[in-house]
Amino acid sequence: MTQLTPLTLYLAAPRGFCAGVDRAIKIVELALEKWGAPVYVRHEIVHNKFVVDDLRAKGAVFVEELSDCPDDRPVIFSAHGVPKSVPAAAAARAMIAVDATCPLVTKVHNEAARHFADGLQMIMIGHEGHPETVGTMGQLPNGEVLLVETEGDVAGLVVRDIGKLAYITQTTLSVDDTAGIVAALQARFPGIVGPHKEDICYATTNRQWAVKAIAPKIDALLVIGAPNSSNSLRLVEVGRAAGCAYAQLVQRAVDIDWRALDGIASVGITAGASAPEVLVNEVIDAFCARYDVRVEIVETAQENVEFKVPRILREA
Structure with missing residues (x-):
């Protein structure tokens, strides 16, 4: 031998x-129990093929846009969050919509809305095109959220008023990389307002x-x-x-x-x-x-x- x-x-x-992923998967399973199959999910509920395939086998249908969903079946929004326009469009169609956005992502959405109400322009640290970034930036009107991905991006920012700025971040970033970007923002905009508690979950x-x-x-x-x-x-x-x-x-x-x-x-x-x-x-x-x-x-x-x-x- x-x-x-x-x-x-x-x-x-x-x-x-994590708790947000656990909750999102549970939401799809409970929706299937409550309303039967099919239940539609806008975007992958979480980013994992094994999980998505398992839920698909139980009757979940994954689509990229709300326009791919029929009016008469429930739709679930993924854990990453969606722009404000998506639930508004679902409500206009009288759809049953269930929001599986992670509560820690929702916390960032609420921060952005609060800063906007205070007249601050937002700078978001995140990855362009990632559904969470798209969803968070989509909470506010165009131009109200500026995206930076690297320390180098900070130098090129064109802001409306350097005295009225706040920053938020995607929840899934590298802690160390984000600290560098935050330091660059604070060096260039000393009065910038940050979150009470770090956005990275x-x-x-x-x-x-x-x-x-x-x-x-x-x-x-x-x-x-x-x-x-x-x-x-x-x-x-x-x-x-x-x-x-x-x-x-x-x-x-x-x-x-x-x-x-x-x-x-x-x-x-x-x-x-x-x-x-x-x-x-x-x-x-x-x-x-x-x-x-x-x-x-x-x-x-x-x-x-x-x-x-x-x-x-x-x-x-």
Whole structure:
């Protein structure tokens, strides 16, 4: 019998599903229970193919625009949030609409609205085209929210009044990169108003800290998540910045490049906030089939956040 090579897997904790993702998936499942199939979902409910395929098999229909939905079936808005024009269009068509926007994203929407009411122009730190950024910028009239992605973008900003500015951020950014952009904004616009509490969500922050904690111990890092998942991509970047030379995103165990891992003694494993634990277990099992595995959990925080589903789904 062949002797398997010893390997230590460092399992980051927290990892995987956050409260906002849990709530969004529950919303789709409860909507299917309440109204039957099909239930329409505008955009992927969360950015994970495994989750989306599972809900599709239960009767969810995923579309990109409200115009792709019939009037007589419920529609759910994804966890990333939508521009104000979308629920307004659904109301105009008398549709049953359920908002699965993460409450922490809604908090940013409310901040933006409050600053706008105070006469401030908004600068948003985020990724152009990401549904969360599109949704947040779409809370206010055109021109009221200016987007910056990098520190370099700050120098090119043309604002209406340097004395009447506030900034908000996408919830799934790199904590370190965002700190640099905020510093650049504050240097150029000393009076700019920031959020009372950081916009980057607790789950994004916790997962990044966990990666930083395991980075010195590992030869390679695997982040389980989707290529369109902002928070998962940031975990790969955080791992590399923390000194992990080989850090890769994988959707499933089948995506692991075993040749790249040849000769290593330790691997870190984490998962983005929209990746289910079943995929983490699948990856661990794949390692156990090839190595003599020892698993060590590295916990940097405990999470006990829970968000209620909308009232319409709590009613019989």
